[in-house]
Amino acid sequence: MIVTLPEFFNNPSIIEIGGLRIQYYALTWILSAVFIYLFLKKHPVKKALGMSDELLNDLIFMYGLFFGAMLGGRVGYMLFYGLEQLLSNPFSLFFVWEGGLSFHGGLIGVILSIAIFSKLKGFGFWRLADMISLSIPIGLFLVRIGNFLNGELFGRPTDGSWGFIFPTDPFQLPRHPSQLYEGFYEGIFLFILMTLVQRKLTLAGGVLSGIFLISYGIGRFIIEFFRQPDWHLGFVVSELSMGQLLCVPMIILGIFIILKKRNETVS
Numbered sequence: 001m002i003v004t005l006p007e008f009f010n011n012p013s014i015i016e017i018g019g020l021r022i023q024y025y026a027l028t029w030i031l032s033a034v035f036i037y038l039f040l041k042k043h044p045v046k047k048a049l050g051m052s053d054e055l056l057n058d059l060i061f062m063y064g065l066f067f068g069a070m071l072g073g074r075v076g077y078m079l080f081y082g083l084e085q086l087l088s089n090p091f092s093l094f095f096v097w098e099g100g101l102s103f104h105g106g107l108i109g110v111i112l113s114i115a116i117f118s119k120l121k122g123f124g125f126w127r128l129a130d131m132i133s134l135s136i137p138i139g140l141f142l143v144r145i146g147n148f149l150n151g152e153l154f155g156r157p158t159d160g161s162w163g164f165i166f167p168t169d170p171f172q173l174p175r176h177p178s179q180l181y182e183g184f185y186e187g188i189f190l191f192i193l194m195t196l197v198q199r200k201l202t203l204a205g206g207v208l209s210g211i212f213l214i215s216y217g218i219g220r221f222i223i224e225f226f227r228q229p230d231w232h233l234g235f236v237v238s239e240l241s242m243g244q245l246l247c248v249p250m251i252i253l254g255i256f257i258i259l260k261k262r263n264e265t266v267s
Contacts, residue, residue, distance in 0.1 A: 002163045002174045009151040010167040028146030032139030033065040039138060045131045045198075049123060063117045064132065068110035069101075069139070076105010080242055081230055103140075103220075104246040110136075126205035126261070133212040134194050141187020148179035155181070155226045178227035185219045206261040213254030217247040 011023060037060045040046050046056060077100040078086040078093050085092050114132060118125040147153045151168035155176025163174025190212070197203070197211055221244050229241040236242050 001161050002165065004165040005151065005167060007167050009149060011150055024149045025143075025146035028142040028149075029065070029070070029139075032142045033061050035138050035142070036060055036064075036135040039135050040131065043131075043134070045134065049127060049131065051123070055121060059114075059117055059128075063113040064110055068113035069106040070109075072109015072112070073101035073103070073106030076102035076108060080105065080246060081233060102246075104243075104250065107250070124205060126209065130198075130203075130205060130208040133209045134198055136212065137187050137191035137194065140190070141183050144179050144183035144187060148177065148183070153179055154228055155179075156228050158226075175228065176226040178223060181223050181226060182220070185223060186216060190215055190219070204261045204264040206257050206264075210254040210257035210261065213250050213257070215254075217251035217254065220244075221247040221251075 011025075037056065040056060040060070041053060051059075074093065080102050082092070082100060110132065111129070114128050115125055117123070118128050151166040154164070154166050154169060155178035157163075157171075157173045158176045159174075160176075162177070164177045165172055165174055169175065193215060194208065194212060198208060224241050224244045224247075227241070227243070229235055229243075233242055236245055
């Protein structure tokens with residue numbers, strides 16, 4: 001059964017007063033940080049680190065959400081997907097109302113933020129990175145739901161009965177709901193996987209982060225075959241999208257971390 005989505009799935013706003021709009025997508029980003037904070041606040045890993053609620057709050061909301069995911073995501077998007085626009089108008093980096101956040105840019109931002117936080121607050125970098133890796137799937141799930149509600153980042157055309165017609169699609173074709181595919185894999189599946197690995201195995205610091213990088217990279221690479229490439233970029237190399245190309249160094253980095261850390265003493 002082909003589902004034709006209503007206009008609601010086109011930049012839906014919770015509140016719209018004059019020029020002020022609070023969108024569901026923005027709400028999913030905020031909820032991501034809130035639920036990640038609540039999850040880690042009660043998690044044994046926080047107690048093992050000896051981290052206070054106040055420091056966790058700073059780590060998640062200021063370092064993780066603002067400086068890491070949002071700032072890094074914006075810079076990453078402009079470098080990976082909007083470089084031509086950035087070079088022609090450097091101030092476009094600050095045109096956040098136009099949208100555009102990159103997961104891979106956000107990931108780099110989060111890594112840098114964790115490094116700065118660990119240096120300033122005296123926590124081990126890899127133990128912090130492993131803690132964040134446990135919780136990232138929560139945010140990924142909610143943000144992908146936001147993508148779906150916004151009618152953005154939809155999939156390639158499909159002949160399957162599960163196709164969705166998005167109001168934002170200029171061709172009005174039945175498409176794969178790739179946002180939901182990503183939400184299930186990046187959110188639900190990776191959360192279960194990371195939780196089971198963390199509980200069942202005794203790993204050296206950093207190995208869990210490596211597992212996340214590899215698992216996400218492989219899953220995202222595969223799902224990209226069902227996702228419509230960005231209109232202004234298309235396929236970057238052969239039949240591969242920019243998202244797939246960015247997953248390759250991510251997977252390689254994950255393998256390198258595991259190989260480097262696997263023989264270290266577990267702390």
